[in-house]
Amino acid sequence: MKLINQLSKETGIPIGTIRFYEKSGLFSGEKKQEVTTNNYVYYGDDVIEKLRFIQMAKAVGFTLAEIKEVVDAWYKKEISQKAQIEVLDKKLLQIDVKIKELKAMKKQIALCKYNIENRTEQDIII
Amino acid sequence: MKLINQLSKETGIPIGTIRFYEKSGLFSGEKKQEVTTNNYVYYGDDVIEKLRFIQMAKAVGFTLAEIKEVVDAWYKKEISQKAQIEVLDKKLLQIDVKIKELKAMKKQIALCKYNIENRTEQDIII
DNA sequence: TACAAGTATGAAGTATACTACATAGTTCAC
DNA sequence: GTGAACTATGTAGTATACTTCATACTTGTA
Numbered sequence: 001m002k003l004i005n006q007l008s009k010e011t012g013i014p015i016g017t018i019r020f021y022e023k024s025g026l027f028s029g030e031k032k033q034e035v036t037t038n039n040y041v042y043y044g045d046d047v048i049e050k051l052r053f054i055q056m057a058k059a060v061g062f063t064l065a066e067i068k069e070v071v072d073a074w075y076k077k078e079i080s081q082k083a084q085i086e087v088l089d090k091k092l093l094q095i096d097v098k099i100k101e102l103k104a105m106k107k108q109i110a111l112c113k114y115n116i117e118n119r120t121e122q123d124i125i126i
Numbered sequence: 127m128k129l130i131n132q133l134s135k136e137t138g139i140p141i142g143t144i145r146f147y148e149k150s151g152l153f154s155g156e157k158k159q160e161v162t163t164n165n166y167v168y169y170g171d172d173v174i175e176k177l178r179f180i181q182m183a184k185a186v187g188f189t190l191a192e193i194k195e196v197v198d199a200w201y202k203k204e205i206s207q208k209a210q211i212e213v214l215d216k217k218l219l220q221i222d223v224k225i226k227e228l229k230a231m232k233k234q235i236a237l238c239k240y241n242i243e244n245r246t247e248q249d250i251i252i
Numbered sequence: 253t254a255c256a257a258g259t260a261t262g263a264a265g266t267a268t269a270c271t272a273c274a275t276a277g278t279t280c281a282c
Numbered sequence: 283g284t285g286a287a288c289t290a291t292g293t294a295g296t297a298t299a300c301t302t303c304a305t306a307c308t309t310g311t312a
Contacts, residue, residue, distance in 0.1 A: 053231070053234065056227040056230060056231055057231060058187070059187055059223075059224060059227055060186055060187050060224050060227055060228050060231070061184070061185055061186050061187030061188075062187075070235070073238075074238050081242055081243075081245070084242050085239060085242060085243070088235050088238060088239050088242075089239075091235055092232060092235055092236070095228050095231055095232055095235075097185075098185060098186050098224075098228055099225055099228050099229075101182040101185055101186055102186050102221050102224055102225050102228070103225075104182060105179070105182055105183060105186070105221055106218060106221055108179065109196070109214050109217055109218055109221075110218070112199075112200050112214060113211060113214050113215075116207055116210050116211060116214075117207075117211070119207070
């Protein structure tokens with residue numbers, strides 16, 4: 001079980017951001033009953049896993065609301081099995097769309113590069 | 127040459143958003159000298175192309191600032207050829223990272239699906 | 253020629269995702 | 283046992299990317 005500082009160090013995500021994510025309902029830590037002198041919150045390894053998933057998902061343009069849908073389906077949460085699968089399948093389709101878009105962008109940029117590399121003096125007049 | 131309404135219809139991007147992009151320096155239209163009664167702005171086909179690129183790039187998590195770097199390199203703009211190529215190569219690498227992240231997410235979600243589908247009654251106690 | 257629809261401009265408002273600050277209590281190293 | 287470092291909580295501020303609103307002028311249609 002880890003404290004917030006350790007989560008931050010292991011993932012590179014600032015403490016403030018981790019707190020913000022927790023407040024947004026993306027995951028939650030727990031207080032240890034055996035510790036009564038403070039109200040420090042401890043996090044399990046599933047939280048590290050979720051944070052890494054959030055990092056990736058954000059990097060490819062998913063919003064926190066969209067990410068929350070997935071992690072809710074992921075870690076049960078009184079949703080029916082059918083609903084869970086539906087959410088995950090929808091997300092898989094969205095991912096495929098994004099991959100296609102990235103591949104289209106690659107093509108477009110590669111073509112652009114080609115044009116620049118083979119540009120002659122005359123072209124510059126345009 | 128198209129007016130803003132037509133751009134919006136062809137791309138599905140709201141007029142307000144197109145104006146915002148233009149103000150952000152992502153592209154620009156031109157006023158026709160032969161028309162003196164109004165100050166309507168006309169856009170070439172390159173703008174449609176740029177708008178479609180912006181749509182894709184945004185969908186995969188690039189910011190407008192990042193997108194601006196590319197379209198600036200794209201359509202010349204007094205940048206040296208070497209600098210243009212550098213920007214485009216950097217973007218190609220970023221795209222490959224995103225594709226890898228998407229593939230990793232696919233794996234993770236597929237595994238999650240598998241676990242849900244093969245969950246037994248006992249597991250639910252966890 | 254009236255009037256709906258389109259265009260330009262500027263300013264203000266909104267949503268998302270942080271980020272910083274202030275305060276207060278806790279733990280740990282020396 | 284004291285000070286640096288860590289934790290919790292709440293509030294306010296910031297950046298990005300729009301979105302809406304108000305105003306005013308222009309164009310096209312009946």
